[in-house]
Amino acid sequence: MNKTNTRNFAIIAHVDHGKSTLADRLLEKTETVSQEKMQEQFLDQNPISRERGITIKLAPVRMNYRKNSEEYILNLIDTPGHVDFSYEVSRTLAACEGAILLVDATQGVQAQTVAHYHSAVRENLFIVPAINKIDLPEARTEEVEKQLLEMFSIEKADIIYISAKTGQNVDKLLDAVIDRIPPPEGSLESPFKALIFDAFYDEHRGVIVYTRIFDGSLKKGERIGLTQSKNSSIASEVGYFTPFLKEESEISAGDIGYIVTGIKDIRLASVGDTIHKSGERVSAMPGYSQPKPMVFFGMYPRNTHDLQKLKESLHKISLNDTSISFIEERSSFLGSGFRVGFLGLLHAEIVKERIERESNLDILLTMPHVLYEEGDSGIKEPYIELTIYSPKDYVGAIINLCETKKGNMLNLSYYQNSAILKYELPYTMLVRGLSSDLKSISSGYATIDYELAGFRQADLVDLRILINGVDIDVLSEKVYRDEAMFLAREKTKKLKEALPKKQFRQIIQAAISGNIVAREEVPGQD
Known part of the structure; x- marks a missing residue:
């Protein structure tokens, strides 16, 4: 099929504005998924994502759609809306020519709406604005329309008014995607060049990369190389997303597809790397800035015998989530555990829940800290x-x-x-x-x-907590000097209320830079 009939686009929006529901309707309208198999948040295969009602991982899908007797290929990438996962959005946009900017008619423009819009503009994407949930009684459609016109470079005639829930005007939105978003550029005759925008590890087949092909073509069995890691391997399988992996004989310029690389370490096939055929020289794509962990927790098993099991679980998760970092640490109070870095607090919650479910572990997280x-x-x-x-x-x-x-x-x-x-x-x-x-x-x-x-x-001091003279390292932290005295008193008071009585007296002390500045006492049992 001619690539002039291909469209690569994303759905971008603030959290809870209806991205996943719209993706469901698009899958239905294009008959990519039958009504019998359809379920809410179809592209969100993670059970935690479904339960929380939020997308936490980008999800690509290839859809076929007929307009005016012509067949089109629509490559959609659904994106997360929560700020912790904004890096997933930036990776998605680099693989697309356009984006649907979705805004909730009941909530209007929100912080992530603004952020994602500007990210799309920086990538020179064509924007298709859509106001969603117009069927709801509390919809403020005209007011939200004015917001879009005032805040963004958007014309009133370009806005599509839809209900992703009922499917109202979703066909008009599909037509707008075809009419306004240009087909992908690229040359089939040029050397093969593709950008990795996501990857996951399969224990049987190695690293499987999600990729946007910019030039050339690649067939199953051909040898590939990676520009950054200098690694090479054989493409044991290539194909598209339906949304599940569907093997094809070849992928080519303009496509969004996958490559089974056989590489056993996901860090050797990093997101943002450029793929080429072995023996061919291509210029590297700009790539992405790698997400850095910003919030650090101590993670400890409640049962000390589960330490190795926790380590294996963290390693397994890190194979498909390279934004996580972890190293071993020891607490004088909790014993052996790990210092784990996350993108944000929600990211930490989700990883903790995954570990507890998938590995049947009961774990403790200490107070969060930032990286100094x-x-x-x-x-x-x-x-x-x-x-x-x-x-x-x-x-x-x-x-x-x-x-x-x-x-x-x-x-x-x-x-x-x-x-x-x-x-x-x-x-x-x-x-x-x-x-x-x-x-x-x-x-x-x-x-x-x-x-x-x-x-x-930063003007910081060490605030340490002691119980009966023993330093409780998991309760110690760096605090601002001008808040240190207040926090010392607050911590000792809260600990007095929280600690259960024992047969002996418990003396709680707070020390700033080695000097005791606050004291509380839990009397022993009579």
């Missing part, structure tokens, strides 16, 4: 550029909150009844619950997006 840089000039902490989207009625409360969180306002702008606030502040504040604090003071309306803004000098 320590050098001759002192300690530096990570900062983020935070974007807050909220109804304008809550701006005053949000400003007050951000000031207490050591925030520095960068910008404040208004659109109709909404406001966008930009702050630079320590990443630690997110770990301490800034997101839930914002939800609380805004009646649940405020949403956030953020990106790392580098490291800044």
Whole structure:
């Protein structure tokens, strides 16, 4: 089939705006999945993702669609909406020519809507704006339409009004994808060149890479090389996503497909690497910045005999989630365990739940910590550029909150009844619950997006907790000097309330830089 009838596109949106439901309708409309086999969130094969109602992993699918008696191939990549998984969106956009920008008619433009729109524009993608959930009684369609017109370079005539739930106007959206998003460019005659935008490890077949082919073609059995890792292997299988893997004899320029590489270490086939045929020279694709773990927890098995089982479980997960890092550590209080790095708090929750389910383990997570840089000039902490989207009625409360969180306002702008606030502040504040604090003071309306803004000098001291003179390392942390005394008293008071009585007296102490500054006591049982 001529590649002029191929469209590669993504669905981008804020969390809960209906991406997965729209993907379901597209699968139905194109008859990719029969109604008998259809289930909600069809592309979300992860059971935790289904239960939480959120997409946590990008999912590609190839659909066939007829328009005006012509057959088209539509390659869709569904994307996550939560800020912890924004890197998945950036990887997806590099594999596409266009994107459906989906906005909930009841909620309007949110923080991730803005972030994903600008990411798509940076990739020079063609945008198809769609307002979803127009069937709901609480839909504010006209108001949301005005938001799109004011905030983005969007024309009113370009907006498609849909209900992903009922299927209303979804056929018009498919037609718009075909009419507005250009076909992929590339030359079949040029040497084979493809970009890895995702990968997973199969214990029987090795690393299977998800790839966008930009030039040339590749057949099963041909030898391939990787530009960054310099590794080579044989493509033991190639094919497309239906959404399950479907083997084909060949994949070629313009396609989104997969390659079974046989490579046994996923780190040798990293996302963002360029694939070529062995013996052929091609220029490397720009690739991606690799996601870095930002939040670190101590992870310990409740049963010390499960340590090896926990290590195996972490290793298994890291094979398909290279954003996780872990090293062994020992706590004088909890024994042996691991220091595990995650992209954010939700990422940590999901991994913990996966380990407990898949390995039948009962595990403990210690307090979260951020990654500090320590050098001759002192300690530096990570900062983020935070974007807050909220109804304008809550701006005053949000400003007050951000000031207490050591925030520095960068910008404040208004659109109709909404406001966008930009702050630079320590990443630690997110770990301490800034997101839930914002939800609380805004009646649940405020949403956030953020990106790392580098490291800044921090005035930190060590706050250590002792019980009967024994240092409880899992409760110790670095804190800001100006908050240290308050946090020391708070911690000792909370521990007094939480610790069960024993036959002996328990003395709780907090020490700052080695000096005892707070003390509480749990009396022994009579």
